Amino acid sequence: MPNPPQTVDLLILGAGWTSTFLIPLCKSRNIPYAATSRPGSPKPDTILFEYDPTSDDPNPYNVLPHAKTVVITFPIKVKGGSGRLVKLYEQTHASETRTGFIQLGSTGIWDGGPTLDGKPQSKWFDRHSPFNTSNDRAAAETKLLDLSPESHTTVLNLSGLWGGQRALKHWVGKVAPTKEVLKNKGSIHMIHGEDVSRAILAVHGNFEPAIGQRWILTDQRVYDWWDLASAWGETESKEKSQSEESGSNGDEGRGPQARWVRELMVETGVRALPRSPEQMVGRALDSREFWDTFKVEPVRARLE
Template sequence: MFSVELLILGEGWTSKFLIPQLKENQISYASTSRSGHNDTLKFEFNPDSHDPTPFQILPTASTILITFPIKNLGGSKLLVDLYLKTHPKAINKMNLAVNFVQLGSSGIFTEPGWSDRHSVYNKADSRAIAEDELLSLSQDSIRTTVLNLSGLWGGERNPRNWITRVASTKELLISKTSLHLIHGVDVARSIIAVHRQFDKAAGSRWILTDRRVIYKRLGVHGVFPRYDWWDLANAWGDGGADSEEVKGPQPQWVGELMNQNGLRALPRSPDILGKSLDSREFWFTFGLEPVKGRVN
């Protein structure tokens, strides 16, 4: 059995940004996939199985990153238990801790107005239940944390391509309010920062957004930490990332909706757009600034 600093359970979209930065920072790693393709370890977690066999091929690691969602009660504890059962030397003689990071969704924060990592969230959400269970396991020798990510973009995930899906009709556009985003590069940087400073992360839930944009309308200035779907639909249309022109009916629909609602300019005000996610504490705590602070 070999050892690495960071083990990625579930190589996927995030790994496209994370692995290059791990190499750049000379952090040893291993990653898994269901198929075992591209030199990944073949591994699949079954929350209904107590068979430790799938875990036996995994390396010993100081930080285990869980990229796939675990839902409901029991799964998070089972994963931690099976890993430690098959890797008894993971907690060494110096009593160093094994760290577990769960990537989650900021969608569990549903209240209107401002929400930070300490705010009320939907505890009945199946992913939140599993995340809470993981956080409850945090102690001296097992440290856990959850990163609740906002909308992921970068690479093939281009928000300009989303308009045709989320606003294909005027009726769909009417219901669209705010959008929070974070780029894959900043997700990767955040994971590495947590890995290196886990004592600051242990036992806590964090919100990750790009901390953008600046709200400016009718002479009013202030922090506006999300995007307005109407503003994006108006600017982009449905031409997608490959189009340099604004195409489609969306700009016309936006104009009609602005007239119907008495809106003089975009983006719409915070009281209309609903929830706002405050991720400042993460960036301050770990000494980082987003390098992808706005979507183009």
């Protein structure tokens, strides 16, 4: 970005996948924004900014504009890193109006998902439920929240992300390569990039109830891996191309997952899909409090 703005409403630290939805939404709502990318992998129309979680040098922050809200899209795992980022930004951007800081996190801290180790529990969790405090990412987020109310900070823990190039239907073959693996697959929670962006702007527009708070973001649904595997099969995109070329219905190209699910339903006494959250292996996440607090609702649900 040749001439970065001096002041914006929203500053996106890390122009990654989320920004592909957040930036167009800012444009459509006429919200002034700026985004950063690293010097080693620069992106068009971004400010080059290298975040070092161990450094107390304020100079790199001087290139950043004043912002009402700063969105931190990358994970912070270094002890003290969250506090350094907030304090160095505030030190170099003194203003009568406090900046709000939104850290994007993961709902994996509540189960044995990709963010932390352990076995999922078959129970309901909400944003007040205990989580794995020994996880580096979760610990850094807690330190960020501890800066409130002196600094205005909040954390949005996101469930599985989809949209754009991320299509869940293409994951079935990797997630369930065998019947035994599929047998142990239970719940999954998702949220579309557009709804992540709408949630960020909802907090940006009404930061007060978010200060010092951690939130869960899902599309308010609990999906069943058996249901998805049965409906989609292993290779949806390949199935489509094969059926178009052959003129067939494409059943031969869908993989064995639907058959495995049928067999598992008989073996385990499941009478219909999707299974209830109580029947599935793994957690069920309750994200109602976020959507009700900020008076918005997800618009991209059901993995359509």
